Amino acid sequence: MNSSLRLRAGLVSVALLAAFLGIWHLATRSTAPVAAMNPEYAKLMGLTATQGKSAMPGPLDVGAKLWEHLKRPFYDNGPNDKGLGIQLAYSIARVGTGYLLAVLVAIPLGFLIGMSPLLSKALDPFIQVLKPISPLAWMPLALYTIKDSSVSAIFVIFICSIWPMLLNTVFGVASVRKEWINVARTLEVGTIRRAFTVILPAAAPTILTGMRISIGIAWLVIVAAEMLVGGTGIGYFVWNEWNNLSITNVIIAILLIGIVGMLLDQILARFTRMVTFPE
Amino acid sequence: MSTFDNPFDPDRNLRAGCVCGQHQSATEHEQATALACEPVASEEQRYEGVVASAVMRAMFPQDVARRAFLKSVGASTALAALSQFFPLKTATEVFAQTGVPEKKDLKVGFIPITCATPIIMAAPMGFYAKHGLNVEVVKTAGWAVIRDKTINKEYDAAHMLAPMPIAISLGLGANAIPFAVPAIENINGQGIVLASKHKDKRDPKDWKGLKFAIPFDYSMHNYLLRYYLAEHGLDPDTDVQLRSVPPPEMVANLRADNIDGFLAPDNICQRAIYDGVGFMHLLSKEIWDGHPCCSFAASREFITTAPNSFAALTRAIVDATAYASKAENRKQIAEAIAPANYINAPVTVLEQVLTGTYADGLGGVRTDAKRVDFDPFPWQSFAVWMLTQMKRWGQIKGDVDYKAVAEQVYLATDTKKLMTEMGLSPPASAYKSFAVMGKTFDPAKPEDYVASFKIRKQS
Secondary structure (H helix, E strand, O other): OHHHHHHHHHHHHHHHHHHHHHHHHHHOOOOOOOOOOOHHHHHOOOHHHHOOOOOOOOHHHHHHHHHHHHHOOOOEOOOOOEOHHHHHHHHHHHHHHHHHHHHHHHHHHHHHHHHOHHHHHHHHHHHHHHOOOOHHHHHHHHHHHHOOHHHHHHHHHHHHHHHHHHHHHHHHHHOOOHHHHHHHHHOOOOHHHHHHHHHHHHHHHHHHHHHHHHHHHHHHHHHHHHHHHOOOOHHHHHHHHHHOOOHHHHHHHHHHHHHHHHHHHHHHHHHHHHHOOOO | OOOOOOOOOOOOOOOOOOOHHHHOOHHHHHHHHHHOOOOOOOHHHHHHHHHHHHHHHHHOOOHHHHHHHHHHHOHHHHHHHHHHHOOHHHHHHHHHOOOOOOOOEEEEEEOOOHHHHHHHHOOOOOHHHHOOOEEEEEEOOOHHHHHHHHHOOOOOEEEEEOOHHHHHHHOOOOOOOOEEEEEEOOEEOEEEEEEHHHOOOOOHHHOOOOEEEEOOOOOHHHHHHHHHHHHOOOOOOOOOEEEEOOHHHHHHHHHOOOOOEEEEEOOHHHHHHHOOOEEEEEEHHHOOOOOEOEEEEEEHHHHHHOHHHHHHHHHHHHHHHHHHOOHHHHHHHHHHHOOOOOOOOOHHHHHHHHHOEEEOOOOOEEEOOOOEEOOOOOOHHHHHHHHHHHHHOOOOOOOOOHHHHHHHHEOHHHHHHHHHHOOOOOOOOOOOOEEEOOEEEOOOOHHHHHHOOOOOOOO
16 A cells, blocks of 8 residues: 555656656747848857747757766866866865854754753844845855855855754753653753753754754755855856856756755755654 | 067167157058068067067167168168177077066956956966966956955956956945056957847937846946947936846846846857847947956055066966957967856857957848957056046046046056067057047046036036
8 A cells, every 4th residue: 555655656756757848848849930041140140049949948958968967077177167076066065064063053052042041032032133134145244254255155054054953952952841851850960961861862853853954044055155156066057057048057957956955855854863752 | 559569670669659660651661561570470589579679779779870770781680690799599588587476376367258358368378377377267256256356365366347446446336455457358349239129229319218237337338338328318327227237147138128238248249149139239349449348457465465476467468468469369269268167158159259250130240350359558548537437427426536546556657568578569658538439538637528428427
């Protein structure tokens, strides 16, 4: 029963994909009428103008180009042209650094705030104001004060991924069942030991949910940040190909961004399952 | 610009000032050129020319005597005689090795447009390497980013719109940081492109209410478009909408009907035509033939801390610019700068821009060899003109010391010295008068010029 459901769901997924690709293919076939032009002139013009080719590439174009990229993901033609593998590695490294820094700050801080109702109330307005700020709003400020674009990108990741983790840690720590803490108290467990053996395991699922939200945000932010600062990374790749109006490459980049984002999310989801406990 | 000059040409005056040969009749000029040796082909030969002219100057303090000598014995005999007494080859080698650069690994930022041609091509075509530098040219997302990265010293020098270093030095739209321009990148090479649906709206008087894109507020594009509209009786601040849009997004915006046209740098103009979304209304050359567009800029701090690196960099840029100014080299350049590492555009588009034989988007092929040209000399009168436009459109308020700012930012004197050392012939004065849409600009009277415009922002 369960396996047959999975099979049917898989079939529907494949059918949906096929339908999507089919419609895409049909929609982007050359249809526009073309005015007659002299050959001298036509030689100087692009395919969109001469053959009425759709400005939007079809799935076949994208597939061919994707294959080309996958064949040599790590080429390096100089500072402004690197393979997709290298670009993704740069982005993941940036996200990783900013994210880890955020984890290092958010979780201890969240613990402190969560264990003290006073701090929790006092800091709440600041966190609420800082949380909804768009990553790109931080960018000019970061560039101006840090004076280094790659550090700025990491800073933006850091500042954007810290809030969900912080809030979830605070919430998780604050909502550990009173009975458990009281039991620990009755047994005369010290504060530090209590934090690690009672509160941390109890709050872990909530904390990891916050981390999972954060990694998603960090990955969203990196593309935008790299489009702005340029140089390396998948965001830069999108910008560079946009610059050349190569929609094919932009679509490939979108696809890869989606896949990597999904993988990052899955990794965190696995961790979350590991620490979840039945109540 | 006559890039190469021959010291063995008896009709050429080696000192600054008027070159007599220019005033003589054509036949005499031809005789003079017939007398001359082979045209200088390589860099080494050019340096040889520089050294030779120095020697000749030393031997004949009176220019009249040198000319008489050359006329009587002929140039090749003179060269042979000179080489016997003076080891020209050794002297040339010594000369070419000017001060050792303090910093060899440099980063230069650029925006992927054909204006940056000399900066970009100098990397793949080895102009930086020839002057002892290891330069990484880094593509940058927009003008504000290139400004910030250069101010933050991530870049040692950068490609900037010609008015930007002036604006940065004055603290317009950024903190005031002294910047300098040793070389102009390109002259001409921009265009007004309109969406294909405006094919019949060729008279600017019908453009009321249209939306135009320009690349940046402090750009020649902004000033030229405003000038053009104002000359046709439209107030650019109230009659049309001007939007600052990064060049690559212009074509997409034109296709999406978000804008009606733009005055943009090339390859963007040609790209819009290539993709069939617009047509060339006017080349910027038709507004002002020989206008500057982009510049090569560095902060004063870099210039003072690494003067030899800066000089080598300027030499490489001037060298590349001289190479790019030759029509026969343009196809090769187009191929060198087209890959994804540099401009990232179809070769056909770049070729059309650089060779000047292009599709106009209306079904015709037009030819204009000077569609884009390259001339490194940073005329201070260009800077004065830009300042008058900044003043005219309210970007600067109050009194402006036009000359002082121009001379502080546009390093005509230093570049002149470098160019002379390299055997090029820079102009004698850093100011020249020119005409914009038929109206003459006198760099000595900027205030009167600003006051002479009827349409301008009231301050």
